[in-house]
Amino acid sequence: MLDRKFIVENAELVKNNCALRGSKADVDRFLVLDGKRREKQADVDDLNRQANEVSKSIGQTKDPAEREARKTRGRELRDKTAAAQADLDAIAAELDSVQRSIPNLSHPKAPVGGDDQANLELRKGKTPLPRFDFKPLDHVQLGERLALIDFEGGAKVAGHGFYFLKNDAVLLELALQRYALDLLIAEGFTPTITPDLARNEVLQGTGYIPRGPETQIYSIADSDLSLVATAEITLGGLLSDEIVDAERLPLLFCGISHCYRTEAGAHGRQTRGLYRVHQFTKVEMFAFTLPEASEAMLDRFCDLECRLFDGLGIPYRVVDTATGDLGGPAYRKFDLEAWMPGRGEAGEYGEVTSTSNCTDYQSRRLGIRYRTKGEKGTQFVHTLNGTAIAISRALIAILENYQEADESVRVPEALRPLVGKERIVAPAG
RNA sequence: GGAGAGGUGGCUGAGUGGUCGAAAGCGCGGGUUUGCUAAACCCGUGACCGGGUAACUGGUCCGCAGGUUCGAAUCCUGUCCUCUCCGCCA
Numbered sequence: 001m002l003d004r005k006f007i008v009e010n011a012e013l014v015k016n017n018c019a020l021r022g023s024k025a026d027v028d029r030f031l032v033l034d035g036k037r038r039e040k041q042a043d044v045d046d047l048n049r050q051a052n053e054v055s056k057s058i059g060q061t062k063d064p065a066e067r068e069a070r071k072t073r074g075r076e077l078r079d080k081t082a083a084a085q086a087d088l089d090a091i092a093a094e095l096d097s098v099q100r101s102i103p104n105l106s107h108p109k110a111p112v113g114g115d116d117q118a119n120l121e122l123r124k125g126k127t128p129l130p131r132f133d134f135k136p137l138d139h140v141q142l143g144e145r146l147a148l149i150d151f152e153g154g155a156k157v158a159g160h161g162f163y164f165l166k167n168d169a170v171l172l173e174l175a176l177q178r179y180a181l182d183l184l185i186a187e188g189f190t191p192t193i194t195p196d197l198a199r200n201e202v203l204q205g206t207g208y209i210p211r212g213p214e215t216q217i218y219s220i221a222d223s224d225l226s227l228v229a230t231a232e233i234t235l236g237g238l239l240s241d242e243i244v245d246a247e248r249l250p251l252l253f254c255g256i257s258h259c260y261r262t263e264a265g266a267h268g269r270q271t272r273g274l275y276r277v278h279q280f281t282k283v284e285m286f287a288f289t290l291p292e293a294s295e296a297m298l299d300r301f302c303d304l305e306c307r308l309f310d311g312l313g314i315p316y317r318v319v320d321t322a323t324g325d326l327g328g329p330a331y332r333k334f335d336l337e338a339w340m341p342g343r344g345e346a347g348e349y350g351e352v353t354s355t356s357n358c359t360d361y362q363s364r365r366l367g368i369r370y371r372t373k374g375e376k377g378t379q380f381v382h383t384l385n386g387t388a389i390a391i392s393r394a395l396i397a398i399l400e401n402y403q404e405a406d407e408s409v410r411v412p413e414a415l416r417p418l419v420g421k422e423r424i425v426a427p428a429g
Numbered sequence: 430g431g432a433g434a435g436g437u438g439g440c441u442g443a444g445u446g447g448u449c450g451a452a453a454g455c456g457c458g459g460g461u462u463u464g465c466u467a468a469a470c471c472c473g474u475g476a477c478c479g480g481g482u483a484a485c486u487g488g489u490c491c492g493c494a495g496g497u498u499c500g501a502a503u504c505c506u507g508u509c510c511u512c513u514c515c516g517c518c519a
Contacts, residue, residue: 004478041479045488052488055500059447067499074499199509243439243476369476371439374458378476 001100001364008034017105020323022114025102033095040088047084051077100204104361107332111322118322119335125309125316129339129347130401137407138342139399140273143169145407147427148399149274161263161271161278168424172398172411173281173391175418177256180283180308180388187304189254189285194234196258197225202237205366207329207358216261231255232385235286240366243378249370250289250297254388257282270343273396275350280392287384288368291360294382295332298357301386302334305353308388312412314397315339317349330356338397347400352393355386 007014007030015027054074061067111120130136143149148169154162165173181191200210203217203226210217210226218227228234235255244251259282263271270276285304289297302318309316321333333356337349360380363369369378402410409424416422 038479041488045479048488051499055498056447058499071499076499078499245439376474 001361002102002104003360003364004034004099007031007099007102013105014102018103020106020112021103021326022324023101023103023328026098027102030095030098030102033091033098037088037091037095040084040091044081044084044088047077047081051081100365103326103328104331104359106323106326107357109320110326110332111320113322114324116322116325119319119325120322122318122320122334124318125306125314125336127310127313127315129315130341132341132403132405134405136341136347136400136403138273139340139396141342142399142403142407142409143273145426146409146424148172148424149395151273158278161276163274163277167427168419168421169395171419172395172415172424175415176389176391176394177281177283178418179311179415181254181256183304183308183311184254184283184285184388187252189252192231192235192253192255194228194231194255194257196228196260198228198233198237200224200226202240202366203228203233205240206233206236206362207327207365208233214264216264218260218262227260228257229261230259230282230385231257231284232286235284236362236366236368236383236385239288239368241368243369243371244288244381246290246370246372249381250287250293253286255284255286257284259390270350274392275396277392280390282390283388285355285384285386285388288363288381289384290370291379291382294357294359294384297382297384298332298334298355301355301384302336305334305336305355305386305388309336309338309352309397311414312394312398313414314394314401314412316352316397321354326356329358329361331359331361332357338393338401340396340400341403342396342400350393350396352390352397353387356384358383358385 002014007027011027011031018025018027051074054070054077058067058070058074061070111118113119137145140149140151143151147167148165150164150166153164185191197220200219201224203210208217208229209215210219216229220226234257235253238253239251258279260279263276263278274280285301287294287297287301306316306318316336316338319335319337321330321335326333333354335351335355336353338352339347340350341347343350359382362383363380368381368383370381371378398412399409402412404410407426411419411422411424
């Protein structure tokens with residue numbers, strides 16, 4: 001969320017930004033509530049002060065009658081205080097909910113627009129688009145013919161949107177995890193495998209909303225836990241309510257987690273195959289940085305994503321995400337869209353990774369601060385997240401780009417030592 | 430799952446109803462001493478929300494949420510977490 005004082009002092013800016021983002025957050029309501037809150041707070045403070053004075057004086061009063069008189073006075077004051085506090089709590093609760101609904105500011109260079117149609121292509125990857133002298137199959141067909149993906153089996157045990165990976169697809173999944181990890185470890189990231197469940201409080205801190213009507217999140221009955229939609233949630237929560245020394249920053253983590261998404265309201269759009277599924281594995285990058293370092297870190301994350309996909313020999317383009325498509329927490333976001341030859345009439349780009357600079361929007365909610373030696377007070381860190389590799393979508397890109405006329409699939413050079421073979425062919429029989 | 434112990438400031442750790450936002454130590458900042466460094470000594474040093482140009486000042490915070498009381502770090506209830514032991518188990 002944004003800083004309360006900042007919103008008050010920059011109300012017009014915040015309102016304009018809400019408009020750019022297509023957010024319906026009620027900034028005017030926020031301003032009214034904030035004024036009320038301050039008045040009420042002053043009342044409560046004053047009553048508390050009086051009550052504290054009376055309480056202190058009782059301890060020093062010897063005369064029993066005088067003590068009783070002061071106790072009565074104290075009771076009266078505490079009653080008034082409690083009433084005022086209740087008013088204040090009600091105001092503060094509404095204020096907080098409005099404040100949380102206000103999206104982060106937008107980077108001045110982020111393209112303005114209502115949805116992903118306005119995204120701006122920045123550049124393309126090193127690998128040229130593949131040329132096929134046959135009609136390429138899509139990954140669903142390939143997955144079936146090579147016995148790599150079993151959607152029917154997945155649907156049978158867990159419903160539509162679930163799948164079994166089989167045979168060499170399992171090796172590919174593990175190879176992709178290891179491939180991403182090897183690069184990130186070399187880059188100084190601390191590798192982690194994170195919980196697949198998190199407290200709802202942590203979900204909310206990172207900007208995810210469990211149990212809403214349009215929630216993307218699976219909740220666990222009779223608990224305050226949800227299945228995570230990404231390791232961004234668990235890695236962000238890792239340092240919640242902590243104060244770190246400035247010289248320890250930046251902190252770089254990468255995390256393997258399973259990602260669970262209900263995909264509520266996503267029916268009818270790109271639901272074929274592995275593109276939009278309820279569960280997949282992801283290697284996620286996460287950074288906590290000083291405020292002045294977050295822009296450069298976003299470029300670094302984007303560059304790492306490019307290196308991973310260049311290394312896999314997959315064609316892609318990088319897009320700068322439009323303001324209306326940024327969601328709540330992101331200040332700026334870059335997506336990698338890989339070429340998927342089996343998609344649409346003659347191939348289309350489809351999002352495979354995404355990296356965001358959330359500035360202090362998440363850290364303010366999560367209470368993640370840093371302290372600089374010799375300086376008074378603390379400040380909020382900046383948080384960034386980026387997909388290293390989302391396995392399901394990477395699989396689509398690999399299968400479709402590396403297919404051959406005989407329906408076999410070459411294993412990308414970089415993965416061959418990890419998969420242990422050069423080519424995936426249909427199992428005998 | 431059963432039995433205990435405990436969660437206090439950046440860290441360690443005192444504190445069992447009033448003057449405690451909280452001893453002491455570490456760390457950190459400043460100073461004295463010093464050829465330099467180190468050591469020693471002295472002073473200062475929590476976070477958050479308000480008011481004030483400022484000096485300064487009001488309030489909140491001792492895992493979290495409630496309760497008792499004029500008054501709670503301290504007593505009570507619930508909850509989360511950590512540790513030890515027992516049971517079960519991959």
